[in-house]
Amino acid sequence: EQQEKWVPRAVNMEIIGTYAQTELGHGTFLRGLETTATYDPNTEEFVLNSPTLTAYKWWPGGLAHTANHCVVVAQLHSKGVNHGVHPFIVQIRDEDTHMPLPGVKVGEIGPKLSFSTANNGFLGFDNFRVPRDSMLMKNAQVLKDGTYVKSRLSKLTYGTMVFIRVMIVTDMAYYLSVGATIAIRYSAVRHQSKPKENEPEPQILDYVTQQHKLFIALASSHAFRVTGQWLWTTFVRVNKALTSGNADTLPELHAVACCLKAVTTRDAASMVEACRMSCGGHGYMTSSYLPILYGITTAACTYEGENTVLLLQTARSLVKAWQKGSKGKPLSPTEAYLMDKSPVPKWENTLDGIIAGFRRVSAGKVQDCVSKIDKLVKMGTSYEDAWNQTSVRLVAASEAHSRAVILATFRAEVSRAAAALSPPLARVLHQLVHLYTVYWALERVGDLLLYTSIAERDVQELQQQYEDLLQKIRPNTVGLVDAFDLRDEILNSTLGAYDGRVYERLMEEALKSPLNAEPVNQSFHKYLKPFMQGKL
Numbered sequence: 176e177q178q179e180k181w182v183p184r185a186v187n188m189e190i191i192g193t194y195a196q197t198e199l200g201h202g203t204f205l206r207g208l209e210t211t212a213t214y215d216p217n218t219e220e221f222v223l224n225s226p227t228l229t230a231y232k233w234w235p236g237g238l239a240h241t242a243n244h245c246v247v248v249a250q251l252h253s254k255g256v257n258h259g260v261h262p263f264i265v266q267i268r269d270e271d272t273h274m275p276l277p278g279v280k281v282g283e284i285g286p287k288l289s290f291s292t293a294n295n296g297f298l299g300f301d302n303f304r305v306p307r308d309s310m311l312m313k314n315a316q317v318l319k320d321g322t323y324v325k326s327r328l329s330k331l332t333y334g335t336m337v338f339i340r341v342m343i344v345t346d347m348a349y350y351l352s353v354g355a356t357i358a359i360r361y362s363a364v365r366h367q368s369k370p371k372e373n374e375p376e377p378q379i380l381d382y383v384t385q386q387h388k389l390f391i392a393l394a395s396s397h398a399f400r401v402t403g404q405w406l407w408t409t410f411v412r413v414n415k416a417l418t419s420g421n422a423d424t425l426p427e428l429h430a431v432a433c434c435l436k437a438v439t440t441r442d443a444a445s446m447v448e449a450c451r452m453s454c455g456g457h458g459y460m461t462s463s464y465l466p467i468l469y470g471i472t473t474a475a476c477t478y479e480g481e482n483t484v485l486l487l488q489t490a491r492s493l494v495k496a497w498q499k500g501s502k503g504k505p506l507s508p509t510e511a512y513l514m515d516k517s518p519v520p521k522w523e524n525t526l527d528g529i530i531a532g533f534r535r536v537s538a539g540k541v542q543d544c545v546s547k548i549d550k551l552v553k554m555g556t557s558y559e560d561a562w563n564q565t566s567v568r569l570v571a572a573s574e575a576h577s578r579a580v581i582l583a584t585f586r587a588e589v590s591r592a593a594a595a596l597s598p599p600l601a602r603v604l605h606q607l608v609h610l611y612t613v614y615w616a617l618e619r620v621g622d623l624l625l626y627t628s629i630a631e632r633d634v635q636e637l638q639q640q641y642e643d644l645l646q647k648i649r650p651n652t653v654g655l656v657d658a659f660d661l662r663d664e665i666l667n668s669t670l671g672a673y674d675g676r677v678y679e680r681l682m683e684e685a686l687k688s689p690l691n692a693e694p695v696n697q698s699f700h701k702y703l704k705p706f707m708q709g710k711l
């Protein structure tokens with residue numbers, strides 16, 4: 176009945192909430208959170224408290240001035256026992272006056288790299304009392320007398336984060352479609368330099384280096400959209416099983432959500448930055464929207480689980496899978512390839528050959544990590560220290576695993592969908608799958624040389640395949656970004672508008688600046704003139 180109490184009010188916007196988990200002192204290590212919720216059986220209330228400065232919640236989006244409620248993650252104490260972190264839904268502001276309630280300290284954390292509209296806030300409690308039903312009791316409960324009833328699965332507390340991580344993969348597909356649309360449209364409008372004296376300045380989109388910078392962003396948008404859809408379907412299936420009490424598939428979902436969130440956010444941020452830089456000075460204009468887009472995508476590398484920490488979570492799953500598989504036990508579908516003990520096959524410069532190659536790389540890296548950890552432990556190093564000393568390799572193994580998942584999913588889903596598409600459209604999408612796959616084979620050629628039978632001539636051929644694909648995709652590039660069908664109001668970009676009036680839009684935006692309101696700015700009279708006259 177808690178959902179009946181809170182959900183309708185949230186849906187009709189009586190409740191504006193945020194998720195208050197991170198504190199000044201802890202973001203990753205949730206078991207280290209300091210906010211306490213101590214149960215008082217005499218009043219059937221929880222007393223929320225921030226015992227230290229580092230216990231203050233810090234970062235929750237909308238917390239500073241928008242939210243009037245929040246989900247607070249706190250250490251639950253009852254009958255003198257700390258039962259660990261649990262979620263509580265807490266009203267923090269008066270619903271009429273919006274004033275902070277007594278015992279609640281809330282405010283803005285200050286300027287950030289981007290996300291300036293998110294009013295991220297801080298929140299502290301001074302022995303703030305909330306009724307017992309504030310504890311979200313879907314998984315664990317506290318009875319009226321203070322008896323704690325533990326959840327059938329403690330990890331369900333972390334479920335919200337899995338959901339958001341799953342959504343973030345699709346978010347990255349969207350952000351890349353915005354960046355690619357802006358940069359490719361601008362590259363079609365911008366003419367620069369004279370490689371051929373007797374010909375006009377060409378579109379910068381015809382420079383192969385420009386195509387190399389931009390087409391991967393276009394292909395990645397499709398790869399992440401397809402992978403995000405697969406991940407969402409997986410999430411729905413796991414959640415359905417959880418509802419019926421079966422948590423067997425949750426570890427696999429957690430592991431694959433972690434590495435996909437980490438890899439897609441890192442790729443999106445670096446590719447949006449490449450889109451910005453490919454637009455020269457105008458890409459550095461706020462009016463291009465590319466700097467803001469970079470700020471948004473790079474934030475995703477940190478929020479909802481810092482990327483390194485998440486890649487290590489996946490590595491933890493891969494190492495456990497290796498150890499499990501080595502004992503002959505079955506592995507989850509996404510990790511089953513780790514147990515492929517067949518001899519390394521002859522390298523094939525095909526999509527299937529490259530996908531199989533990335534699986535070999537991932538399995539080889541995981542095996543190397545397990546061997547290094549085992550060797551260190553046998554030499555007397557603690558497992559924790561051996562893990563830390565191997566962690567750079569563990570992150571790389573996780574990345575290789577994630578890339579193998581994306582490559583395989585992108586290829587499989589486009590192949591499956593192609594049958595229902597027109598031959599020209601199917602051909603273009605296959606070209607994007609091919610470009611994405613060969614791009615990453617070339618980016619990770621060192622790993623392929625270490626763990627597969629790829630030879631120098633294969634690499635040369637892949638490079639030629641890649642350059643041929645750039646040439647094949649070029650004629651459809653503008654059509655492909657137009658197909659994202661992003662309205663000018665959404666693009667919010669002087670460089671990416673559909674009409675291509677880049678220079679007029681740049682000037683229109685410049686003239687809106689208040690600094691252009693008068694021909695001589697007041698700074699001349701206040702500072703320059705006195706300085707020039709030696710009076711400053």
Ligand SMILES: CCCCCCCCCCCCCCCCCCCC(=O)SCCNC(=O)CCNC(=O)[C@H](O)C(C)(C)COP(=O)(O)OP(=O)(O)OC[C@H]1O[C@@H](n2cnc3c(N)ncnc32)[C@H](O)[C@@H]1OP(=O)(O)O
Binds near residue numbers: 205236339342346481
């Ligand atoms: C229908 C309504 C729709 C509403 C619309 C929604 C739209 C969404 C749009 C998309 C997003 C929009 C943009 C978002 C804007 C910004 C939002 C940002 C919000 C935040 O940042 S919230 C705070 C996020 N914080 C984190 O992610 C913290 C990261 N830290 C951790 O996850 C854990 O602390 C960590 C890293 C796991 C370490 O903890 P520890 O206790 O040390 O864990 P162990 O490593 O020991 O592992 C213990 C054990 O648990 C398993 N585990 C860990 N996490 C999970 C999990 N999430 N799920 C399942 N299982 C988990 C782990 O595998 C271990 O298992 P073992 O069996 O190996 O022991």
Ligand SMILES: Cc1cc2nc3c(=O)[nH]c(=O)nc-3n(C[C@H](O)[C@H](O)[C@H](O)COP(=O)(O)OP(=O)(O)OC[C@H]3O[C@@H](n4cnc5c(N)ncnc54)[C@H](O)[C@@H]3O)c2cc1C
Binds near residue numbers: 196295480
């Ligand atoms: C734009 C934005 C919006 C946010 N919104 C919210 C929100 O709405 N609600 C909310 O609760 N939080 C929010 N956060 C906070 C976010 O979830 C945390 O910043 C994130 O979880 C990382 O935690 P941290 O900042 O404490 O970094 P730390 O965990 O201190 O990480 C710092 C460094 O230490 C490394 N590190 C930490 N632990 C390990 C480890 N075990 N092994 C190896 N390296 C490690 C990390 O890799 C990183 O390099 C937001 C953050 C941002 C940037």
